[in-house]
Amino acid sequence: MAIRFTARKRFALLALVGAVALSIGGAGAANAAPTSPPPPIIHGSGDHCSFNIDTNVMVCADQESQLASAVVAATGKEAVKADGSAKFSPQVNTVVGTIYSFPSYGGRSLDLVTSSNCQTSLISYTNLATIGWDNDIDSFKSYSGCKTTLWENTGFTGSKYGPYVDKTSIGVIANQASSITWGN
């Protein structure tokens, strides 16, 4: 099983690289469906990344411990993981949640960052395939007073799981989520 998972996850990454390459080529970008966000602008490489939903910038590092400094180097702003209620402002980028490719916060990880406030507005990402995470989430954490909801299909449709703060395993929606929201 472990080998099959690895192969599938590598394929997902290759698909992401292919999507970026297509975008650079310019073909089709203007005709992208409304449910497909533009491909991210990627800095660095590695299995641990931070993605800013507002700016579409993704920063990656080999180790989770290297990610915070890589984000500051690439964007000039700290991405804060706050416990409880965060102080949201345009000057602060706040991590609303982290998704993981294996149960119990293992495997690849992605921090989702925004300057919006999940207490007053719903934060969302409509197509996880665009950032290389379609049907790949196995566990998650939430920060800054937010709670995570996973959706089976893109565009917040299909089976719904959540809202929950932290989950080490996610039952039948494991490796099924295709869109995601954060609220209170």
Ligand SMILES: [Ca+2]
């Ligand atoms: Ca799905």
